[in-house]
Amino acid sequence: MQPASPPTPQKADDHTSEADYHCDVLVIGGGINGVGIARDLAGRGWRVVLCEQEDLASHTSSSSTKLIHGGLRYLEYGEFGLVRKALMERELLLRSAPHIMWPLRFVLPHDASMRPAWMIRLGLWLYDNLAPREFLPGCESVALNKSPLGEPLKPGWTKGFVYSDGWVDDARLVALCAQDAAEQGAQVLTRTRCEAMRAHAGGWRATLAHLDPATQAATHRLTVQTRLVVNAAGPWAEQMLRQVMAVPTTPGKGGDAHEKLRLVKGSHIVVPRIFNHDHAYIFQGRDKRIIFAIPYERDFTLIGTTDIEHKAPPGHVQIDTEEVIYLCQELSRYLRRPVQPGDVVWSYAGVRPLLDDASGKASAVTRDYRLQAQMRPAPWLTVWGGKLTTFRLLSEEAADEVGKMLGDERHHWTGDATLPGGFLGDLIEETSNPMADMAEFQSRLRRRHPWMDLGLMRRWTRAYGGRVLRLLDGVRSRSDLGAEIAPDLYEAELFYLKRHEWAMTADDVLWRRSKLGLHYSAEQRQAVVDWFVAQTKVGQQGYHHSAMSR
Known part of the structure; x- marks a missing residue:
């Protein structure tokens, strides 16, 4: 079957509205959470419009470490629920799109000055057993001084552990979710900014501006009448809620004064390939942070990430010289051949919109999410926080909440669905792996x-x-x-x-x-x-x- 072109939303046909279009749900934000929610809602039969002010995955969702993982380090912060939730999603996601996601083995050299070996073993045992595994192998110990996995490392690193997680092309994941949403009937509008919104006729009246990709100037505007708004604007979620939607923030007046975002910048560098095998490394920095070194694009190694408070506007983010030096120095503590700032061939940085849980260090801020739903002044739902691995579950829970708010709950469907390209049966009889x-x-x-x-x-x-x-x-x-x-x-x-x-x-x-x-x-x-x-x-x-x- 040929992919369907994104359909035009239904024209308003009642005498009460002069809006250009009517829909059930307007989703704001073309990152992973926005497209995931649009996909789930459209697959349940809702009329959905999604608008994104730039290209899909222009910011946070293309600036990740590109991992499908439970988050081994979150165990140390006691976030067992988050880790289990992510681990439950891990193999499900890997099955849904085996072309853009695949298993990856990670090598963890043991640093006795930071954590004793028994603690690492316990953490990895929990990581293997918090959720079922069907095809991902479990953890094992490795003598680095006797293994090819130890060849890139300095001689002092003799003991290590190997465990499983997954890799994902994050920006393509967003594009494929948007493609699936469109094929399910959603209208996906990129380069379209939500400029204004007001409660109207029991729902919302939104003004959208289509932008020229080169100049960012508005080429034309349209109005959308929607029954409900999903605010999945990521780093802009708070701004969207307070400024564009003008939702009151005083407790008891339809808002929640306690939901706040903490913007944390994560930066990555890419250098020519520094090891020849297909495993990745997870290194413990001297500041107790985790740094990954991952095979990337055949000829390169991806290194990251940092965790730094971001006070500037979320659309203006770039790696600092200090971050490049930090990543090179921490990695070079482990490697036979040091990584120098001059080796960097590309870098990128993104802002993670994390829930402000009053943690001191940026690296300790929770990666969990929260869905805030309100009926006043008209139905709206805001997504706070989240991480790449849990996007499908977040989307499913958001769609459930939308159904409750609209008084029409509908069935789940994404749990065993493939993303566009994930079905390989036109050429092969699929196996279990x-x-x-x-x-x-x-x-x-x-x-x-x-x-x-x-x-x-x-x-x-x-x-x-x-x-x-x-x-x-x-x-x-x-x-x-x-x-x-x-x-x-x-x-x-x-x-x-x-x-x-x-x-x-x-x-x-x-x-x-x-x-x-x-x-x-x-x-x-x-x-x-x-x-x-x-x-x-x-x-x-x-x-x-x-x-x-x-």
């Missing part, structure tokens, strides 16, 4: 399309999973893919991303729908910029795409 499924799918795809080189096949199957068959529909050779805009980036893929994944600029493709920007030169990145500029001009002239755009 998503890693084996993905390997077999790649093998059969290569046999069906022998003209594809191994690198392109791996990238496309990892990005699109089973949906790669739609991208390859009618393609019998490389020449059928259209012009090669940059190495292994063809027009067929760019048109696909424009049509089905809301890609409007080169950055959308190079840094969010993929990480090709990390592999390209400045000239190659500019070629992608030029292609999008040319497409914009073509669109303005009313040009009708050729068959290549399919």
Whole structure:
């Protein structure tokens, strides 16, 4: 079945409203929680509109450490409920999208000066047993001085532990949830800012402004009448609630003066690959923080993260020199070859919107979430906090709450659903192990399309999973893919991303729908910029795409 284009919301057809559109739920925010909630609600049959002021996953949701994990270090803070909740989701998520998520083994060198070995063993035993595991292997001890896993480390690190978690392409996870929401009937509006909102006719009247991607100027405005608003604006959630929605904050007047966000910046650096095996490392910093070193994009290692209070506006965040030095120094304490700031080829930073639980250190602030629902002045629900691994559960609970508020509770459905591309059954008979499924799918795809080189096949199957068959529909050779805009980036893929994944600029493709920007030169990145500029001009002239755009 071809993916459905995002439908237009129903036009208002009653005499009481002059709004452009009517819907049941307006979701504000195109990060992982917003798209997850929109997806769940649309799958239950609600009429949903989602608006995001920039591109999908423009901020926090593309700036994570890219892990599907329970959060081993949270055990030390006594957050057993949060860890168990995340661990329960871990394998479920890995099954739902084996192309963008997969198991990853972590090496934890033992530092006796920080925690005794028995404490580490106990923590890892809890980590293995707080939730069921079907295909992820359990923890084990490793003699680092006798294992290839110890080769990148200084000789003094002789004892360690290995345990399982998962890796995820965070920005693609957001894009696929949005795609699924649209295919379930939601309207997904990117580059669309919610400018104003007021209670009206038992619901909300919202004014949305569609923004030009280049200038951020409003090109046109529309009004939406909705029965309920979900505020999933992440770092902007408090601002949205207090300023745009103008919800009173005095206790007893329909608000809650005690729900506050604590903005914490997390920064990461990327360096050329510093080890050759497929495991990741989890290092304990001298300040008791955790630092990950993760295989990344074949040729690189991803290192992070930091935890620093962020006082500036959430849209203005970048890594500081001090953070780069900190990450390099803490990592170099373990490595035979030190990592230097000059080794950094790319860095990114994001702001985590965490619940302010009055913890002293930023690293100790809870990663759990809270859903705040109110009926005054009209029905609204705000998402406070959260983490990537628990997005599906958060979305399910939010959809349940929306059903209660609208007086029409509907059934769960995402627990055993796949994300777009997660179904591989068009080429294989699926097994119980998503890693084996993905390997077999790649093998059969290569046999069906022998003209594809191994690198392109791996990238496309990892990005699109089973949906790669739609991208390859009618393609019998490389020449059928259209012009090669940059190495292994063809027009067929760019048109696909424009049509089905809301890609409007080169950055959308190079840094969010993929990480090709990390592999390209400045000239190659500019070629992608030029292609999008040319497409914009073509669109303005009313040009009708050729068959290549399919």
